[in-house]
Amino acid sequence: EEKDSLNFIEQIIADDLAAGFSPDKLRFRFPPEPNGYLHIGHAASICLNFGLGEMHNAPVNLRFDDTNPSKEEQEYVDAIKRDIQWLGFQWATECYSSDYFQQLYDWAVQLIKEGKAYVDQQSAEAMATQKGTPTTPGVAGPFRDRSVEENLDLFERMKAGEFEQGSYVLRAKIDMASSNMLMRDPLLYRIVRKAHHRTGTEWCIYPMYDWAHGESDYVEQISHSLCTLEFKMHRELYDWFLDQIYDPAKLRPKQREFARRNLSYTVMSKRKLLELVQTKTVSGWDDPRMPTISGLRRRGYTPDSIRKFSDLSGISKRDSVTDVSLLEYCIREDLNKTATRVMGVLDPVKLVITNYPAGKTEILSAENNPEDPNSGTHDLPFSGELYIEREDFKEEAGSKFFRLTLGNEVRLKSAYIIKGESVVKDAAGNITEIHCTADLDSKSGSGTEASIRKVKGTLHWVSIQHAIKAEVREYDRLFLDEAPDSHEDKNFMEFVNPDSLKIIKEAYLEPFLKDATLDDKFQFQRLGYFTLDKDSTAENLVFNKTVGLRDSWAK
Ligand code: ATP
Ligand code: MG
Ligand code: MG
Structure with a gap:
């Protein structure tokens, strides 16, 4: 698919190529920290980096930025790989x-030998105070001018595990008066006494993000290292670190920044998503209300819809919030083209067709998808006892009610035209049965004149004796506030929507759905799009509502 215009990052690369950069040196990376599951914000970065790879036929590395063992886990590594592949990259x-780690350590030793790094053992507070403020220069701490020998010895002993966690750090010796606070002798290493998911207990000193990231880009010979705007000020440091180790015969990576993607009515930071998981506010990282890739997948989103959303929401230079209704638009458009049309009744009331032969069953033919002429049909059993939605019937109603009333006709989808005749009520006055007559000549697709007769409404239904019982889960926004984590005086958890999950224990579905698989997508006619949930068993089918048919969130 040809793109009609380039985003500004794609333009930077096009300009580099125009200026003579060799196309076979292009190389990108997506660098997640394995401290949580990927979310729809990451999808922006994934689509950008892998999209550039596709556009230029260039390699894209998956780089796990695993430098903090206290937060990282193999479970997250596995989930991240699964989600990227599912997106189709x-x-x-x-x-x-x-x-x-060894290469980074060796380079750090080199910096020490060149007098460009030193070991510090002050408290974090003391170091922060010495750093000064953006408007006042910092001052040198008491260990800044240790001898090279002493620094080498201490760093070696840090690595050997002689010191407590937090007691010593290695710092770059740059400029305590720099206008960029990040250049005021930033940390290179800290001691973390925790086993790493890959290196075990081999290391107890771990490189800081800034030190590890650019040098990793260099090791992998990444041409364009794309990151989010909060790293803009880090670019000077990224370049300084590269300056120290860079071989001019090799490619020198460059960092470029783009705006984070934010989505309305949710939070995106992994720390906050983890809090939702740990407090059991949601059932897990893949809860269908989560903005995670795995949550969206379980909800019924498709890779195409997420890639489409990335295209439409774009890559920008300034932070902005994308309305979640755009994401819903993307899945609705996709499912309209692909989802199999079926019928299910979520709030059933019994309907009896009094002139339909008792005990008779017929197998009707239901169109799978009117948007796709090649999608075929499936069998749909019909009988004289059906369920329809309770809200689709009123004994009497005004002319704006296009559903079933006493004395008026509607069509049962793919079946007959029926007319409301009478109701049966229980002692409390609730309707327990609706009695109708059918125009037995009006069967859809039968070719009779009555089969094409127009009536004011069409209802979905299921045959009671053929229907399968299922649980249906409907979701609302997880947060009641448009920007739950933007309030200075309130924690985002205060905005959690207490009614974001509605469980319907006894929905009745047409029997075609009993063979549904996790990958199948359905439109329950007139209700929305649904997909099987992973909690489903042969005895207890569970469906998730992906999204309604119309934009119900429009303001
Ligand atoms: P979080 O705050 O969610 O933990 P992060 O930036 O720390 O985000 P990483 O695992 O480091 O998460 O992200 C991997 C890559 O994805 C980085 O290049 C990061 O810039 C990018 N990324 C993360 N969140 C977003 C977002 N909301 N929009 C665009 N890109 C993002
Ligand atoms: Mg990060
Ligand atoms: Mg993070």
Whole structure:
């Protein structure tokens, strides 16, 4: 698919190529930290990086930025790989920052020998105070001018595990008066006494993000290292670190920044998503209300819909919030073209067709998808006892009610025209049965004149004796506030929507659905799009509502 215009990052690369950069040196990476599941924000970065790879036929590495063992886990590595592949992308090489620990250590030793790094043992508070403020220069701490020998010895002993967690750090010796606070002797290493998911207890010193990231880009010979705007100020440091180790015969990576994707009515930071999981506010990272890729997948979103959303929401230079209704638009458009049309009744009331022969069953033919002429049909059993939605019937109603009333006709989808005749009520006055007569000549598709007769409404239904019982889960926004984590005086957890999950224990579905698989997508006619949930068993089918048919969130 040709793109009609380039986003500004794609333009930067096009300009580099125009200026003579060799296309076979293009190489990108997607660098998640394995401390949580991927979310729809990551999808922007994935689509950008892998999209560039596709556009230029260039390799894209998957780099796990695994430099903090206190938050990282193999479970997250596995989930991240699954989600990227599900989105339809394939990385060239699976890389880990931890594979470069020895190289990073060696480079740090080199910096010490060159007098560009030193070991510090002050408290974090003391170091922060010495750093000064953006408007006042910092001052040198008491350990800034240790001898090279002493620094080498201490760093070696840090690595050997002689010191407590948090007691010593290695710092770059740059400029305590720099206008960029990040250049005021930033940390390179800290001691973390925790086993790493890949290197075990081999290391107890771990490189800081800034030190590890650019050097990893260099090791992998990444041409364009794309990151989000909060790293803009880090670019100077990224370049300084590269300056120290860079071989001019090799490619020198460059960092470029784009705006994070934010989505309305949710939070996106992994720390906050983890809090939702740990507090059991949701059932897990893949809860269908989560903005995670795995949650969206379980909800019924398709890879195409997420890639389409990435296209439409774009890559920008400034932070902005994309309305979640755009995401819903993308899945609705996709499912309209692909989902199999079926019928299910979520709030059933019994309907009896009094002139339909008792005990008779017929197998009707239901169109799978009117949007797709090649999609075929499936069998749909009909009988004289049906369920329809309770809200589709009123004994009497005004002319704006296009559903069933006493004395008026509607069509049963793919079946007959029926007319409301009478009701049966229980002692409390609730309707327990609706009695109708059918125009037995009006069967859809039979070719009779009555089969094409127009009536004011069409209802969905299921045959009671053929229907299968299922659980249906409907979802609303997880948060009641448009920007739950933007309030200074309130924690985002205060905005959790207490009614975001509605469970319907006894829905009745047409029997075609009993063979549904997790990949199948359905439109329950007149209700919305649904997909099988992973909690489903042969005895207890569970369906998730992906999205309604119309934009119900429009303001
Ligand atoms: P979080 O705050 O959610 O933990 P992060 O940036 O720490 O986000 P990483 O695992 O480091 O998460 O992200 C991997 C890549 O995805 C990085 O390049 C990051 O810039 C990018 N990314 C993360 N969140 C977003 C977002 N909301 N929009 C666009 N890109 C994102
Ligand atoms: Mg990060
Ligand atoms: Mg993070």
